[in-house]
Amino acid sequence: MAVPSLDESQPQTAARFNRRTFLRRASLLTGTAALGLAGYSGLIETNEIEVRKLDIRVHRLGEAFDGFKIALLSDFHYGPYTGEREISSAVQKANALQPDVIALLGDFVSEPLEGNKRSGAKKAEPCAKVLSGLRSRLGSFAVL
Structure with a gap:
């Protein structure tokens, strides 16, 4: 069995x-990861509109x-990062489904509406x- 040498003059294989x-x-790694995530969410994710069709069965709901x-x-x-073009695309996709009701579930704008309410509403x-x-056939309902 080889015993490691304590002699500093010998080259060491592992970097210190x-x-x-x-x-x-x-x-550097953290900064690179943060920039990559920001780029992905700002450039790619905003164009990824997900449409999922689910059949939900509720017993005794009525025909x-x-x-x-x-x-x-x-x-x-x-x-x-998300402008009128992206939201318009989502509206078109929702309308194409010909829904009976549309529910808007919040987080419409990135800017907070607190403080100067008039300025926030303008945004x-x-x-x-x-x-x-x-x-939709019966209207749209939103959670603000």
Whole structure:
């Protein structure tokens, strides 16, 4: 069995990390991951509109609701990364489903509406204008 030498003059095969090198590399890795995530969410995810069709059976609901369609839309986060084009695409997809009811589940804008209410409401107007194009047989309902 070989015994490791304590002689400093012999070359060592494993690289030594000091605290500064570790922190520098960890910061670089963390920064790269954060930029990658921001790029993905800002450039790719905003164009990924997910349409899922689910059949939900409710016992004793009544035959009047057989085939009843509800379209759910949420988390637009209108702002710098999600604009009118992306929201309009979601509206078109929802309308194409010809739903009986549309439910809007919140998170419409990225900007907080607290503080100056008038300023916050102004920021939400373009989003509201696009959402006004939603069409369903019985109307649209929103959680603000």
